[in-house]
Amino acid sequence: MAAILLAWPLVHLAALLLVPAQAKPLSFAFLILAPLAAALACGLRARRRRNADGWIALALAMLLWASGMTVNMCADLLLADAGPITGLSILFYVLYGVPLTFLVASPARDPWPARLVDGLLAAALGWIFWVHTFTFATITDASAEGVLNLRLMFDIQNLFVLLFALVRHRASTDPQRRALFGTLALFAGAYLLVAGYINHFQMEADFGQLPDVLIGLPFLLLAWLALRPAPSSLERRRASSPRFSLLVHAGSPLMLPLTLLAVSGPLISRAPGLAVGGFIAALLGYGLRNILVQMRSFDERDRLTRLSRIDALTGLANRRQFDETLLAEWNRARRSGTPIALALIDIDHFKQLNDGLGHPVGDARLRSVAEALAATATRGGDLVARYGGEEFAAILPGIDANIAADLAERMRRDIAGLGLASPAPGGIVTVSIGLAALVPDAASEPAELLAMADSALYGAKRSGRNAVMQWQVEAPAIPAPGPRPLRGAA
Structure with missing residues (x-):
């Protein structure tokens, strides 16, 4: 040329x-x-x-x-x-x-x-x-x-x-x-x-x-x-x-x-x-x-x-959005004197699922669980977020402990009802849920609610998993003796 x-x-x-x-x-x-x-x-x-x-x-x-x-x-x-x-x-x-x-x-x-x-x-x-x-x-x-x-x-x-x-x-x-x-x-x-x-x-x-x-x-x-x-x-x-x-x-x-x-x-x-x-x-x-x-x-x-506020894998709110929403709802509940509930949800035996079926299947299970949780918490103020790894969180403002417990149990039951195959005991994907609900007072912080829900989640997993446990306190916030089991099959 x-x-x-x-x-x-x-x-x-x-x-x-x-x-x-x-x-x-x-x-x-x-x-x-x-x-x-x-x-x-x-x-x-x-x-x-x-x-x-x-x-x-x-x-x-x-x-x-x-x-x-x-x-x-x-x-x-x-x-x-x-x-x-x-x-x-x-x-x-x-x-x-x-x-x-x-x-x-x-x-x-x-x-x-x-x-x-x-x-x-x-x-x-x-x-x-x-x-x-x-x-x-x-x-x-x-x-x-x-x-x-x-x-x-x-x-x-x-x-x-x-x-x-x-x-x-x-x-x-x-x-x-x-x-x-x-x-x-x-x-x-x-x-x-x-x-x-x-x-x-x-x-x-x-x-x-x-x-x-x-x-x-x-x-x-x-x-x-x-x-x-x-x-x-x-x-x-x-x-x-x-x-x-x-x-x-x-x-x-x-x-x-x-x-x-x-x-x-x-x-x-x-x-x-x-x-x-x-x-x-x-x-x-x-x-x-x-x-x-x-x-x-x-x-x-x-x-x-x-x-910046969405988890790329599941499409739910990410940790940043969760933290901001929890603080905003906590302050609103403190001003109005209304209750706020928090559920921490963890997929049972997720490491075993990932190791046995591979990470692509693990990612698919995360998305399926996320869709089920989002379909359950549908009120205008509810927020379901991916809290980290295989753990999710649901902020439930304006409802008392009993209603929050019913909602958490419905989440557990709906996910088990999906029948998602897993090498874990029971053969299907299940979740453990820790629930906390309170009416915040002037001196309390959102970290207290998180600590209570996390303690309740630990209790649900220790009790055999595929269960909901609640830590409930009344305002002003006074720590209860410990997590109290609700419902769920081990």
Whole structure:
């Protein structure tokens, strides 16, 4: 592939020198095929599915540039009066910068609705930029000053892409993303130099002459960069600090609205309606984009908050959520003078189950027990949590000891009724439950309730397991002589 790309400009040069009579159509063919080859190379790179959107944007830009050259060819070779469609070719050359601008200004990690807004802003920028070029010069009648301004506008567009590609490359922490922006920076730099030379020093030269060979070089460079197996030095360069990366990620969306405002401003005197439309698009677009990104941030924050409070295996509340809820319910019960109950539930012989059937089966049994417990404690204030390992806990606010005992017995009975196979004695999964209930006073702490329930659980296991034991005290909290067995088969 490298040999073909290196030979390309030599073949182009040979065609111009050896077949001068057909130099113009042959040169057009080379100038159209070069960006098409670059588009194909970028499309092949996109098939690797790493940063595919960026490589597709590059391919689209190449196709737009090739379309502009195709219009140039048709106007030059087929039409006697090229004026009416020459503006179309300039439109394609302007639109060529739209996907590149979108690529450098729209962070890939942002939600797709926000990136859609970026795409619309980039399209609006391309349209206004095109209109802007014709405030300096028309196709059929251009002053020297207008032509100079037209060239400068294209220089600004090319320089914009190069500078921000370098910034995005420098800020990228992902090597694949850095490879994408490194490729874009190398291409944009080469294109800026070649386009600047052609536009400023060879503008009067017709197609079919030696400068045409230079025009294809940036596209051949892009094709090689997209297809090469080894990374370039730009891609291997160490990424910048995370703070700089975050700054660029946060500031990149400002590129489009600010550039749109800058391009719309000079149009106020010549096309006030279009200028006002550009201002409105920039302000509303950026505002809408911020709303969409903030909504995504809020959703992500809520999701992370939920995950930080949920046990990943069972889907129940985790220990952190349990501790916070127990403290909140304890304080509420203390203020209102209402009882609060706590049940600690432990799967019997769980180590034997894990060793005999394996950890995947053990995990499945944990999930089944968790579902049964959650299906039993269904009141609005109840909370079932995974307390640790094979142990669960249920906070039962606002119920007295007798009702809590009935609920705990129902938990024990429902789990035994599942008939989950286990190598433990009895052949099925069972649980032991320790229960404590009290009305907290001003001097008591949740740790007292936990200690009582834990002591009751120890008593249930010592009595033969598959049982519920309760430690009940009345307010003010006075320790009872010890755990009292309730019901359950050994």
